[in-house]
Amino acid sequence: MDTDVVMDTSAEAPAPLDDVSLKRMILQFERKVLKNQEYRIKYADDALKFMETEVELFEIIQQMQVISTQPELYHVLLELNVLTTLLGLLVHENTDIACAVVSLLQEVCEIDDDDDYDKISPLLDFLIESQLVHLLVSNMQRLDETVKEESEGVFNSLSIIENLLDYKPEISKDCQALLTWLLQRLKAKLPFDGNKLYASEILCILLQNNDDNRKQLGSVGGIDTLLQQIAYFKRHDISTGDEREYLENIYDCLCSALLCCSVNRKLFFDGEGIELMNLILKEKKKGNISSMRMGAVKVINHLLSEDKGRDSVLEDCCNKFIEIFGLSSIFPIFLKPKSITIGQKKKEANVVIDDVEEHCCSIILALLKHSKPENRKRVINKFLENNMEKTERIVELHFKYSERLMKCDALIRKERAQKMANDESIDEDQIFARRLTEGGLFTLQIIDQIILIISKEPISKVENHGPSTSTSPLQPPKDTIKGTIMKSLHTHARIHSSVNHYKMIKSVMKEMAEDAEKEEKERILQLVEDF
Structure with missing residues (x-):
């Protein structure tokens, strides 16, 4: 047996990295960088003569990945200014060298343990100040x-960017070049892969709570790009979980871009986005259509969300949706939200149903508030169809969400009493937010507002029925919308005598009016008085 071979294979592992060994490694790295630069200049026309220096440089960069296992040594990288050298290599002519640097940076930017946060944050701050995101995009x-x-x-670059955005979200304000690249990546005619999925995730992050990025998205054709991605999946079935996640990300991007953004709303309108969403809602085939329809409902809700002040584009969108027969698409889902949860587990389906109910009610409320009179009447007429089944449905939703709110309020009262007994502080803002979400108050406010609006209409299911002659709000004609609502409330009261839902609807809306601006407050209080 060859003794030398035995000795080589049984050699001990390298000693753990410390300040001295790290500085020695960095010195070797700097020398190899300089040597490569010299040979590239000296033998610019003969790649074979500088190729060996590039192999050596590539290998030392790979060896430096061991640094990521010891964040306590990151200060050495800053003290010796080696990060500046590494960043300079991102523009190296050899993309293998640049990608090796990206891989190294991805390793050192990863925060796996919260205890390492203080050790890593100075390094992340330096990389952000050095415009790393722009270098990665280039x-x-x-x-x-x-x-x-x-x-x-590319994947490692996106991972670094995600880590930096997570560490310091405010840098998303200065990512215009990145946003443009992401849109181009979505449009690229490449097979679907992890990079395309990752690009959609980063785009979602950039559009969240950032008006400048939303406007830029519209200015560089982003609304059309997102619509094209959705249109593709309307024509082709989703084949993998990653594709399903990608589609959800695209829908989320579109929702963020449309929310209270008149410019993007107009681009969506002109790009026939409303027509596309309506076609998706009308689809009946199984397969991926459940995800498609859920996304379309969510997009329409965000499209029709109110902004402060009058918005003619919002009115145009509401009228367009009605005129392309969108009511026949949205009301069946309003009646049977389970139709949109095909193929989902029961627990997941219950969450989705709550979301669908909120989206549908928000859409209906927007149509009632912002459509022109003749279209608004078409919405009202939907509540008269089929023995007023949709009127009964909106009252049924009131019962569902009012019960949820009462349970939440009871729990809050109990917790409040315990905190007062223990002399603990009570966060009223947190309690209100909890009532809005966990207690379902937000959805209940939408539902009750619809009830008040449709109750004002004197029309009945009998054609040419005149206005009610009754002066009592508790005794309207039974064939009117309000008559049907009051009948349902009275029937429920006989079974659950402890709750007066007529008074509860008024109470919920008065509470909502307290936080509204003057004009909206007056409108809501007038609805309450008329009810």
């Missing part, structure tokens, strides 16, 4: 993702 623009190593370079 590098990604030249990478060929059909090459495995370069595709991995």
